Amino acid sequence: MPHSHTAKTLHVATPSSLGPVTPEEASLLEKLDLAGLPRHVAVIMDGNGRWAQKRHLPRIAGHRSGTQSARTTIETCARLKIEALTLYAFSVENWRRPKTEIDFLMALLREYLRKEMPLIQKNEIRMRFLGRMDELPAGVQNDVRDAMEKTAGNKGMVLCVALNYGGRAEIVDAMNAILSERNGHEMQAKVTEEQLARHLYTEGLPDPDLLIRTSGEMRVSNFLLWQIAYAEIFVTETLWPDFNRTRLLEALLEFQKRERRYGGIREGEPSDEKPARAAGNQSR
Numbered sequence: 001m002p003h004s005h006t007a008k009t010l011h012v013a014t015p016s017s018l019g020p021v022t023p024e025e026a027s028l029l030e031k032l033d034l035a036g037l038p039r040h041v042a043v044i045m046d047g048n049g050r051w052a053q054k055r056h057l058p059r060i061a062g063h064r065s066g067t068q069s070a071r072t073t074i075e076t077c078a079r080l081k082i083e084a085l086t087l088y089a090f091s092v093e094n095w096r097r098p099k100t101e102i103d104f105l106m107a108l109l110r111e112y113l114r115k116e117m118p119l120i121q122k123n124e125i126r127m128r129f130l131g132r133m134d135e136l137p138a139g140v141q142n143d144v145r146d147a148m149e150k151t152a153g154n155k156g157m158v159l160c161v162a163l164n165y166g167g168r169a170e171i172v173d174a175m176n177a178i179l180s181e182r183n184g185h186e187m188q189a190k191v192t193e194e195q196l197a198r199h200l201y202t203e204g205l206p207d208p209d210l211l212i213r214t215s216g217e218m219r220v221s222n223f224l225l226w227q228i229a230y231a232e233i234f235v236t237e238t239l240w241p242d243f244n245r246t247r248l249l250e251a252l253l254e255f256q257k258r259e260r261r262y263g264g265i266r267e268g269e270p271s272d273e274k275p276a277r278a279a280g281n282q283s284r
Contacts, residue, residue, distance in 0.1 A: 013037075013081040018245070028249040036256055038209030040084040041077060042231070044223055045070065047215030047239030054239075060104045065241035067112055071119070074159060076245050078123040080252075084158040084205050086130065088223050092166035106136070109163070110143045117150065124156030130201035131165035132173070158205060165201075167225030174199035202227055210255045212248075214240045232258045 012035045021029065045066060052062030070087060077085045090105060120127065127147045136144070144163070177199040178191055197203070207227045211220070216237040220228065234251045236243070 013079060017079040017081070018076065019079075022246070024246050025249060028246065028253055032249065032253055033256055034080065037080055037082055037252060038232075038255055039082070039206045040086070040208045040210075041082055041252075042086040042088070042208040042211045042224055042228065043073065044088045044211070044213040044221060045240045045243075046213060046217055046221075048241060050215060051239040051241040059101060060108075062239075062241055063105060063108055067108065069240055069243045070112075071116060072245055073243070073248055074116075074125070075119065075123060076248055078125055078157040078159075082157055084160065084208075086160040086162060086202075086208065086224065088162045088165065088221070090131075090163050090165070091222060092132070092164055092169050093222065106140050110140060113143050113147050117147070120147075120151060120159070121154070124154040125151060125159050126154040126156065127151045128158055128160045130160050130162045130170070132169065133164065135164055160202065160205070162223065165223075167220075167222045170201055171196070171226060173201075197226070200226060207231065209260075210234060210251065212236070212251050214238050214243050230260070232260065 014034070018025070018029070048062030048066045049059045050062070051065065052059050055061070073087070074085060089109065094105075095102065129144050129148065133141055133144060140163075174196050175191070178195060182189075202224070207229070208224060208231045211224075211228050211231040211233045213220075213233070213235045216235060218235060220233075224231075232255050234254055236247060236251070238247050
């Protein structure tokens, strides 16, 4: 079962929360129910490489341009009073990329944390990092710890950065943590969903209500496999560096058009199921 069936935020934003908006953004905001936003939005930020390739630029130019989209998404979600935002920054599979690209991504992350800290503090954002932090370069580990310590007292949105993250790895780590706790005892006791959920990287957060994937790819790429069991999935052809506030508002509006049943049916709605016919007694 998902952690929560409600899509209500803890605090409701006002139309003026975003400050100056374009006419297109204003039109979307008019249609948006600010009291019915998703509690937790997760984003697969895809398409940096293709964005750069289309412009005959090196891949790293796409990654750098994508940081502006991240900034816009973070600030917009924080101002809309969304409870949690998780960004997929670097997967366990990304270590297969060329070393020069990996080194650039790690340096870009450290630069981003330093430059964006004033904005993060201004918006009362609390930072968390999801993944195997102990496998990251020492400098990155230090900056990650520093960011979490500096923002630990903030009361606004929780910003989770999935870094050296893999959904399967997370479940394995959770199971190993449970086994370690048992220390050879109660080995016959069954592991429950609630127990496993308490050992996930996202412990204490609601499961994502909305998963956004840019660049048009129709896969979840080993991202939050446990947590997105009942998430609404929104896929856009927009490449991540082109994902702006308008595109985000469109995703939120589409989310509100979905009917979320969590495996059930709407109250009062007749079931489509027909009684099963006995074998050998089928009408033709």
